Amino acid sequence: MDKERISRLIARKLSGEASPTEIQELDAHLRAHPEDAYFLSILDDYWTMRTPPPAADDAEARFSHLLEMAGADEEAPQPRVRYLRRAIAIAAAVTGLLAGGWLYTRYSSQPPDTASAALIETVAKPGAKSRLLLPDGTVIWLNSGSRISYPSSFSDTSREVEIEGEAYFEVTKDPKRPFIVRTRDMQLQVLGTAFNVKCYPGDHKTEATLISGMVQVSRAGSQEAPVLLHPHEKVIISSNEDVTESKQETQRLIVQHLKKSIADTSLVETAWVYNKLVFDGEDFGEITAEMERWYNVTITIHDPSVARYRFHAKFENETITEVLSAMQLSSPFTFKINHNEVNIYK
Template identity: 30%
Template sequence: MTDQRFTELLAKQLAGDISADESIELKSLLENNSASNREYQLLQNYLQSETEDEENIDLVFERIKTRIQPPARTPLKVVKRKNFLWLKVAALVAILVGAVLLYNREVLFFSNSGHLVLVKVQTKAADTRTVTLGDGSVVKINSSSRFRYPKKFSGDNRNVYLSGEAFFDVKKDPQHPFIVHTEKMDVQVLGTAFNVKIYPNDDFAETTLIRGKVVVTLKDDKKAQFTLQPNDKFTLAEGKGQVNQTESGGVEETAWTSDELVFKNKNFDQVSRLFERHYDVKIFFKDPDLKKVEFTAHFTKENISEALDVLKFIENFNYSIKGKNVYIFR
């Protein structure tokens, strides 16, 4: 099934239809499967070169066709034309995307045993979801996030994929480490509770440990590993990682799981992104200097107007709301 998933993701990449989550997943598959990585490199070299290693590339084509060819069908024939890059791309996309369509039910949704391969959960702004994984682990997914997980874990590791924010309560299983794959870092645990935050529009990523023990590994530097103890928070910003004790014991970082907002000494620009996800609005600053103003607050049931009114007591500013757009000005 890993080979079939690799074929599907490769097809999407060649067709230019691969999502950020799927790019992370493809990168992880390449890092953990030397055979797929060799095939990927050969295909890349084939597409980019004017002359090809015919013998090696033919073997790659045959392996791919073997994986995607349904039983009792006439084998697909690949026609290669030298010096025409677009024909190479067209041939590969036709074969691989065709394979995705042929295996639409089996590969995209079901394995041969009838189990779902990957389930995708995507939350909108002002929305959270809670899912229970096949091993009994519970994951609460924050707003504006994407989370992928297998219906049934198999292999040595329990691999899941996140873009956004989620709180994990992982069942302990020393024989099968639980790994959260993100664009910039991987978080590996055996059994623990922790929060991971890595939104695409934030200039930082962080992991906060509530209990247990986790190891954070950077994507760009596998040797850079950070071990967290309870109440430690790992922060990655500008390519540099550091571990510090949380000032609130994790309350600030996990308040969202109780539908609350807690922040301390956050500038208005950072607070605005919290508000956008929590209240499903878009905030615009007419005065850029206001972005630098820092706030400390704790909101429970307040709506967007009530929250902004509280902040107005701290700093002199005005706001207007038109539909889902909020404008901040002096």
């Protein structure tokens, strides 16, 4: 039985949602693999012993809270801690699996003068997208190849997270504790809102798109006044080092207005949250970066003219072969796929 199936069965058993057939299937597997039975018993202990926060009234939220508590337990014996860390690594995938993806979570120490003694870092592997529930009730969708770090418990004055890659936030409102998102190029401060942040290491720009509420955006390390973003606006900060210093102040931070007639599910900036791959005039070179993360492949375009092709399309459940075949109908090119390597030719 593969890990996805095991994790799903364990999650359903803990939440009380498993059918008799699923329970029989899980029991048969655990009899054959006692190491997974011990893993289940540890999680079951925490499931029954720990009380979820008031907002965690559904199975997935309860399981997320379970993982937070288990990872922060400093009193557990060392053998149990060792198994707990293994459990967290697998069970974090369960939480993501319920939303269609795999996660890798790890815990590390911070200096003693910081607000929290434990820093949680969660990574969505290439080809996967997952959903997180933070300690304050904020919900985050993490796109493939992205990572986020945050303290195991927020301070009394602020809630700060750091993101690399792409994430969509639905922030729980808390006027006494502003929610702060830090990226390579920008800092966002909100009270309660929905927005998308994109800042992959290989990109030459960082984007923040506001869906609802209000967001205050400032450039990292800059003393200039922050920009107040309104719904259906996007701010772009370019990190192109070729821009001259004299033009840098006027060209690096740009605010764009999005079409309000387009639903959030079809916006290029947020369609990925709804498991849709949308192209809206981007060239092939830009599109390949999205497709590499989406399908966990490496794409090489061997003709510069092909890299300049622009596409308008929307996909949901298509394979990479089906996507490329559909794109061929509008622009002439050929492709070859060898395992995880894709080569594009004229």
